[in-house]
Amino acid sequence: MRFDMHCHTKEGSVDAKISLKEYVFFLKKLGYDGMLLTDHNSYKAYRWYLKNKDDQTFQNFTILKGIEYDTCDGGHMLIVMPENVRMPILELRGLPVRLLIEIVHAFHGILGPAHPTGEKYMSITNCKYYRRHPEILQEFDFMEIYNSCITPEENKAAALLAQQYDLPGIAGSDSHKTDCVGLAYTDFDRHIRSESDLIEYMTQEQPALCCGGSHYPGSNRDHLGAAYDFMLRLFYLYNRASGFFRRSRREIEIEELLALSDNLMQRIQEVQLFKLLQQQFRSRGRRKRVQRQFQYHREINAAHCLTNRSANSGLE
Numbered sequence: 015m016r017f018d019m020h021c022h023t024k025e026g027s028v029d030a031k032i033s034l035k036e037y038v039f040f041l042k043k044l045g046y047d048g049m050l051l052t053d054h055n056s057y058k059a060y061r062w063y064l065k066n067k068d069d070q071t072f073q074n075f076t077i078l079k080g081i082e083y084d085t086c087d088g089g090h091m092l093i094v095m096p097e098n099v100r101m102p103i104l105e106l107r108g109l110p111v112r113l114l115i116e117i118v119h120a121f122h123g124i125l126g127p128a129h130p131t132g133e134k135y136m137s138i139t140n141c142k143y144y145r146r147h148p149e150i151l152q153e154f155d156f157m158e159i160y161n162s163c164i165t166p167e168e169n170k171a172a173a174l175l176a177q178q179y180d181l182p183g184i185a186g187s188d189s190h191k192t193d194c195v196g197l198a199y200t201d202f203d204r205h206i207r208s209e210s211d212l213i214e215y216m217t218q219e220q221p222a223l224c225c226g227g228s229h230y231p232g233s234n235r236d237h238l239g240a241a242y243d244f245m246l247r248l249f250y251l252y253n254r255a256s257g258f259f260r261r262s263r264r265e266i267e268i269e270e271l272l273a274l275s276d277n278l279m280q281r282i283q284e285v286q287l288f289k290l291l292q293q294q295f296r297s298r299g300r301r302k303r304v305q306r307q308f309q310y311h312r313e314i315n316a317a318h319c320l321t322n323r324s325a326n327s328g329l330e
Contacts (some may be wrong), residue, residue, distance in 0.1 A: 020186020026053025108257025198227030
C-alpha cells in the first residue's frame with residue numbers, strides 16, 4: 015500500500031490551501047492507497063472527514079488520523095494514536111518534547127520528528143534540547159527521512175540519522191498546496207486500514223518500508239529567500255505565544271491524563287521528568303494536587319511490593 019505520510023488540509027491547517035476532498039482526489043489519481051492526515055495541532059479535518067466519509071471521493075481510500083504537534087523545545091512531531099484513544103491535549107501546542115513522548119507512549123501511540131534536519135525552530139536537530147540531549151532520538155518510534163519541502167541534503171542527513179539510531183523511516187510530501195501533493199511516498203508490504211494497524215506495523219522488529227520522493231521547488235524557503243529567516247523568527251514567536259495562551263487548558267488535560275493512566279504516572283516517577291511535569295503547572299493548587307497523586311501512587315506501589323514479597327516468602 016502506498017501512503018503520503020505528511021498531509022495538510024485547509025479544514026485543519028490555517029496555512030493550507032487544499033481541501034481534504036481535493037487531496038484525496040489527486041492522491042487516488044496518482045495511485046495512492048491512503049494518507050496520514052497531519053494537520054498542525056488539530057484534528058478538525060479528521061472530524062470533518064468522519065461526518066462526510068460516505069462521500070464517493072473517500073471510497074476505497076484509507077485516511078488515518080495523525081497530527082503534527084508543535085513542541086516548545088523540540089520542533090514538530092508527527093503523532094499517531096490508536097483509533098479508540100481521544101487526546102485533546104495534542105490539540106494544545108506547547109508541551110516539552112520529553113513529556114510529550116511519555117504521554118504518547120503511555121497511551122500506546124507512536125511519534126517521530128518531522129523534517130528532523132530542516133529549518134530551525136521546526137526541526138529537532140536545530141533545537142536547543144537536541145543539542146543538549148541528542149540521546150532523545152532513541153525514544154522515538156520512527157523518523158521522517160524524506161520530506162518534499164526541505165532540501166535533498168537535509169533529507170540525506172535525516173536518513174543517516176535514522177540509520178544511526180535504528181529508526182524506521184517514512185516519507186511525506188508535507189503538502190499545503192495542490193502542486194505538492196504526492197511528491198513523497200511510503201510503501202507498506204501489508205494492508206494498513208487503521209491507526210492500530212499502522213502502530214503495530216511501525217513497532218515491529220524491522221518494518222519493511224520503502225519510501226522516497228522528489229523535491230518541491232515551490233516552498234516558502236525557495237520563494238522568500240533571505241526574508242524566510244525573518245518569517246521563521248515570527249513563527250517562533252507566534253508558536254511560543256500560542257503555547258503560552260493554551261497553558262491553562264494544558265494543565266487541565268495533563269491532570270486528567272494522570273488520573274486516567276497509572277502507566278503515565280509510572281513513566282514520570284523519574285526525578286527529572288517529575289520536575290518537568292511540575293513546571294507545566296502555573297496553578298499552585300494543581301501542583302499540590304499532582305504531588306498528592308504521585309505520593310498516593312508511590313504508596314500504593316510500595317504496598318503492592320510488600321504484599322508480593324510476603325506472598326513469595328509464604329510460598330518458600
